[in-house]
Amino acid sequence: MLPGGVMEAPQPRILVVEDDTAVAAGLVQGLKRAGFALELATTGPQALSVLKTVTIDLVLLDLSLPEQDGLDVLEHLRARVSVPVIVLTARTALSERLKSFELGANDFVAKPFWFEELLARIRAHLRISATREHHLVKWADCEVDLDARRVKAGGADVELTPTEFSVLAALVAHPGTAISRDRLAKLASNTGEILGRTIDSHVARIRKKLGNGASALQTVKAVGYRFDTGG
Template sequence: MRVLLVEDDARFARALTAALRRSGYEVDHAPTAAAALAAPPGDLVLLDVGLPDGDGMDVCRRLRAQGEVAIIMLTARGEERDRVAGLRGGADDYVVKPFGFAELQARIEAVLRRARPRPAGLREVGDLSVDLDRHEARVGGAPLTLTRKEFHVLTLLVTEPGAAVRRERLLTEVWHTSWRGTSRTLDVHMATLRGKIGESAQIETIRGVGYRIVPGPTRP
């Protein structure tokens, strides 16, 4: 998941970039409006309103005109009229500084869920194939026997192959809880899934973040 951070405050940008990267995001930084419009927008834009060479509101409108990309405005302008202008200008969300990273993380996940198309059809990772419509999984054409929760976990992974899926999201969407005591249950399910899919695909642990699924080793 690639994030474009548009922020002219170098110190704030460094701190936020480090936090985002620890959470598994790839981050590009643009300190000006011109740099933001010249950079690839990636999957999500975190956009400051006050920029040295232009207005973030205008940048938002121009990015929105270029195509569909998730945009969250980050700004110290907290008046209702500013929030309304930002949302009407094309932003998906509007976060007022100062904010905690946990809140920003939750808002990013909510915006991306809304922007992401509903899972449908066939997903393939290596020799593993998952049919989301039929609720079936196969390895090399052979069917896998999965519990409902195992299939739900696998669905979240294969819908975004190669991307980090946070533990908190898995716990919330599969077990409908954020209680950390359920983490051991998640670990057990991951171990079971690894055993069932074998070398067809690899479920990697991203320390302190969550999991991602990638193709298995290439056979000679």
């Protein structure tokens, strides 16, 4: 608490996912000095487990991780949260950079880097993130957090694949609107990898996972689907 009863803004919390101990130590030291709260994970599964229990404001993700490749971690991570993700990597090929952005990275920093540059980029992404509106859609006993990419049904977390989440997000973002399968595929995909004819199977799986809230995903004959809560 600051003098005069003003609450101090909480420190942004950064999740560092880095298996190299020397680099991780350097990052932790610098970020602490810069005033951030930190969580450290040395593997992908550890990082995903941290995200389940702690609210994170930004992720620094190394791509060359043991157990699970960083790009795979990125894909899973994007299915859960929409916080900024900065990829830090020694894999500097353009293909790695493009793939990272395709999977939802917000920035790509090639190793080796100087801390001051990384810090500037972290601050820029946190500023952008702080000015965005928080999008939460609720119906029946379901809840979709479009920013955190998190879904709940009956109070419990629902595990959707990244594609399933993107399809659901595209529907709930356009309530009451009939959307064709092809359009839905386009809306749900940045890269065109979702095909219109696969939408039916994605929606079927989403319905199964949503339970009571599934009826809001209505089939529109000869067109596609509509998100309608009847309200």
